[in-house]
Structure formats: C-alpha cells, structure tokens
Amino acid sequence: MESFHFRAMNTDISLAAEGKPEDLSQGFEKTRQFIAESEARFTRFSEDSELSQLNRAAGTWFRVSPDMLNVIMLAKDYVDLTQGLFDPSILPDLLRVGYDRTMDIIRAEGVSLPLYPFTRQRTPLNGLVIRPEESLIYLLPGASLDLGGIAKGWIAERAAAILAEFSPVCAVDAGGDMYLSGLPKGMNGWPVALEDPQSPGEALTILNIPPGAVATSSVAKRTWKQGEKQRHHLIDPRTGEPAETDWLSVTVIAAHTDQCEVFAKALLIAGALEAPAIAENADIAYLAVDREGNILGTQKSMEYINDL
Amino acid sequence: MKTFKTSLHILIAFVSMLGFLGGWATLAHSRKPIQPAQSQAQVLEALPPLDPIPSFNSVTSDNNNGGLNSFTPTRRNRAALPMFMTRGS
Numbered sequence: 001m002e003s004f005h006f007r008a009m010n011t012d013i014s015l016a017a018e019g020k021p022e023d024l025s026q027g028f029e030k031t032r033q034f035i036a037e038s039e040a041r042f043t044r045f046s047e048d049s050e051l052s053q054l055n056r057a058a059g060t061w062f063r064v065s066p067d068m069l070n071v072i073m074l075a076k077d078y079v080d081l082t083q084g085l086f087d088p089s090i091l092p093d094l095l096r097v098g099y100d101r102t103m104d105i106i107r108a109e110g111v112s113l114p115l116y117p118f119t120r121q122r123t124p125l126n127g128l129v130i131r132p133e134e135s136l137i138y139l140l141p142g143a144s145l146d147l148g149g150i151a152k153g154w155i156a157e158r159a160a161a162i163l164a165e166f167s168p169v170c171a172v173d174a175g176g177d178m179y180l181s182g183l184p185k186g187m188n189g190w191p192v193a194l195e196d197p198q199s200p201g202e203a204l205t206i207l208n209i210p211p212g213a214v215a216t217s218s219v220a221k222r223t224w225k226q227g228e229k230q231r232h233h234l235i236d237p238r239t240g241e242p243a244e245t246d247w248l249s250v251t252v253i254a255a256h257t258d259q260c261e262v263f264a265k266a267l268l269i270a271g272a273l274e275a276p277a278i279a280e281n282a283d284i285a286y287l288a289v290d291r292e293g294n295i296l297g298t299q300k301s302m303e304y305i306n307d308l
Numbered sequence: 309m310k311t312f313k314t315s316l317h318i319l320i321a322f323v324s325m326l327g328f329l330g331g332w333a334t335l336a337h338s339r340k341p342i343q344p345a346q347s348q349a350q351v352l353e354a355l356p357p358l359d360p361i362p363s364f365n366s367v368t369s370d371n372n373n374g375g376l377n378s379f380t381p382t383r384r385n386r387a388a389l390p391m392f393m394t395r396g397s
Contacts, residue, residue, distance in 0.1 A: 192394050
C-alpha cells in the first residue's frame, strides 16, 4: 500500500492506494489538487471563498457552483434527518463563542471575542431558500453558513472517487473522516484505529471497516477558553451554545463520508438519552466513547470492533 | 297486651338464634372450595424470574447507557496501530 500525506482544510490528509508508486503518483497529485480547490471553495476562513461570498450576499439571491449547490442541498436534507441537531446556519453562534479564526491561530493567540450574554432567536437553517434549477441560494439578512464538517466529508469521498480511477483499492483520510474504496489484498475490511479522545494519538481500539465511510466527532479536541468559560466547536443548534453532552466522541460507520460526519456530530450533541432513537430512525451504526473511556454502541455497531 | 308483647320479643329472639345456628351448621357442612392441582411451590417455580428493579441512580445518573452495549478497551500499543485512525478533528 502506497501513501501520500499533506496538510489541507486545517487538518492532516492521508491518501493510500494499492499499486506501483509510479502509477499512483499522478493519482495522488490529482486528488491533492481537487482537495485544495475544494478547500478554497468551502472554507469560511478566506474572504475570497465561494462560501464567504455567499454569506456576505445574505439578503439577496446568490448563484452558486454545482459543488456548492450539491453540498447545501445535502445539508438541508441532513437538517431534517437529524431532527435539527445538525444545522450549518449556526455560524453566528460559532463566531460568538470565539471560533472566528482557524483553530491553529486560536490555539496560538486565544479568542478575540469576549464572553457576553445573549438571547437565542432563530429557526432551523435560518430561512435558507434554494432554487436548484437556477443554482440560486437565498440566506436571510444576518444569516451565514458553516459547511466545515459536511464539506470535509463530501470532499473526502469525492477525492476517493478521483483516486479510485488510478487504483480501485484506495482510501482518503481527511482528519479522521475517511472514505475507503475496495478491500486491501487478503483483508475483509480496513483496519482503522479509534482514537482515545482523552489521549490524542493513542488508540482505544481497532475497528474493521467495510468499504464505505467512517467519521468521528469529538468535543475534546477543538477547545479554547473564552473568559473563564471552556468552549468547544460543537454548537447545539437548540441553545446556540457549545453542546453539553455526556459523551466525548462519536464514530459513525455508513455509506457516505458526509453522512458519517453529520451524524457523528448530531449523535454527539444528542448524547446517551436521545442518540439511540435518532440513529435507529436513520439506520446508522455508531460507537460512542463516554467520559470513563468505555465504548458504547448497539449490538450491530459492536461488530465493527476488532478486539471483541 | 303486655303478655303478647313479651311473647313476641321471645319469639323474635328465638327465631333469630335458630336462623343463626342453622346458617352456621349449613356453612360448616358445605363442600370445601376446589384445591388447585399444582402445589403453590410448583406454581412459583413455573413463573419466570423477574429482573431486579433498577436503582434510582442507574436510571437518572449521567452514566445511563440508554440500552447500549458497553465495551471497555485496553490501550493499544502504538507500534501495532494500523495506517488509519479515525478521530474528531
């Protein structure tokens, strides 16, 4: 298995494929290029990105690219499927709690906005209107979207499709969000370590993932202090505040990477009381890690654990 | 008239006493209720065992697993890790 590593989307990207290095180098480069172009389109941290332009155009109709339209339409569907626990229109809340620059800058310099009280007044997706036949999007004045997670998942799966043109057995790992194509020689699944959310870089267990996707969401990693308050990046759309959840991370195994990314986030926000019903409704397999380091899941989900 | 009243009181008292004793004798000699074929011990044995009642803490504490299975992993040797690791970014 040949691999290629680089940094994009503020995270580590790994590409892997079976084949000869000389045959794969073009595939790796083409895939890297696609990821770089997509990042430039979907990032909210660049004034020039298509997403930033869309957000600035709130209050008017804005014509978007086919890729942007695709991701926004997917996002709209996921809002319903997750009963509103996934909602890309939480960007104003994310900015208010201090996540207004990349995590690398926040870690180095701290947050720029002070803590202040607020009253929440919004509707799911904050009045987003889509005219797909004309590629037009309308955001209410003051509304803005953060497509960070869902776009990362979507990009990983599209990137894997590009790499698969060079090798049918390949994988794209975008900061833990993965799309796995085909099966490695002699294997009945892809071995994937599940990170211990309390000890980054350490594995809690090894999963055996079939061709398809896996993604994890955690409240333990992207954290910062705003005044005296500890913050993390996972906003609960119901409160507009960082989610208060009894789990540290949720890993979802499903057909699509964007689906895994969205449901991992939603189930983590939902926590032990609400997540089982949401997952059952959407037929989603997931593994949660609680604060004691135990892995929780349904009988079916537990079958993905290689250690059992 | 007074003699008639006294006789009537005696008659009522006598008939009441007779009725009470007759009823007692009838019930005492009536057939007993039908006994179940199985003994009480056998009936108890046939009943399925009941789950213990969950403690209040287990249904209200933060550690409630919501009916999920739980697995406590042992930490993995870093050298034995596969190429990929899924993690929250």
